[in-house]
Amino acid sequence: MAAMTLYQSVGTLQSCRNNGNSGLCPDYGHVSFRSVSKGFKVDVGLLRGGSFCSRKRSTCVIQASASQATVFDEASAPSSATTSDSNKKTSEAALILIRHGESMWNEKNLFTGCVDVPLTTKGVEEAIEAGKRISNIPVDMIYTSALIRAQMTAMLAMTQHRRKKVPTIIHEESEQAGAWSQIFSEDTKMQCIPVVTAWQLNERMYGELQGLNKQETADKYGSEQVHEWRRSYDIPPPNGESLEMCADRAVAYFTEHIEPQLASGKNIMIAAHGNSLRSIIMYLDKLTSQEVISLELATGIPMLYIFNEGRFIRRGSPPAPAEATVYAYTKKLAQYRQKLDDNV
């Protein structure tokens, strides 16, 4: 597809429809809009990452290929942006969040929490599919929980990345582990992506619900009680962690370790869990303890944020390569993708 890529002239976002709200779209979900470029109309159909649409006077550049079109927002794009994986010239960086693919206990409908179970075949496929969605987005560092389902997801997703860097787990559990996993070639190091594993990103500890069947538990205690344990902000399951307690460690880890990397221009992927990611999204999107109740994350669907000038801008989930949709890349991300296309 590389040769088919073309840049059309700057167009103006003319209308944006979402629940009848012309010109103003929420940060979530898909929106459809039409863009009018000088002299000709372009119907670009679906747009993901509604933050692009939130400014009525936004201008966009349309990059079209035979299979898929991408759109990026000129207004938010620094002109000095480069196409390197890690851009030190601007503070913009990509943050990808992925909930692991289906695990063997998701399949059996068991409360899992911190029990360390692997992915199912479906989960493996979801992780690979997630990788295809982010295969054009730069990744300089990966953070995963200490649990195998998140680590499998990160590794499988990266097998699909077009840059073909190798995710390499950092072992710092002992001095010897660090020493024995050293790489002695600078060139090889440049082709590696460090993977940091952190227990703080683990799923919330589900206490005495771990290993119980979710349906049977709802039948026994009532679905309202079980929903409260599963989705409320501050009510913990018996001897387990509430979302608030989970946030105390997951969000603290994010702000202490991951945010500084983003601020230095590093593009980051985090592979973690339904509830540890809910707590991080609550922080990123400034959700209230009421709003977070209805936040549900699907397995294996990556979500992209742009970190710019200390702010997190939600961009939704990048489309799979086969999807005929338009995605609101930033200029920097569009240039990165273009560079990958040029090197094919």
Ligand SMILES: O=C(O)[C@@H](CO)OP(=O)(O)O
């Ligand atoms: O069992 C778990 O650990 C979690 C995620 O699968 O369940 P829930 O959907 O209740 O957050």
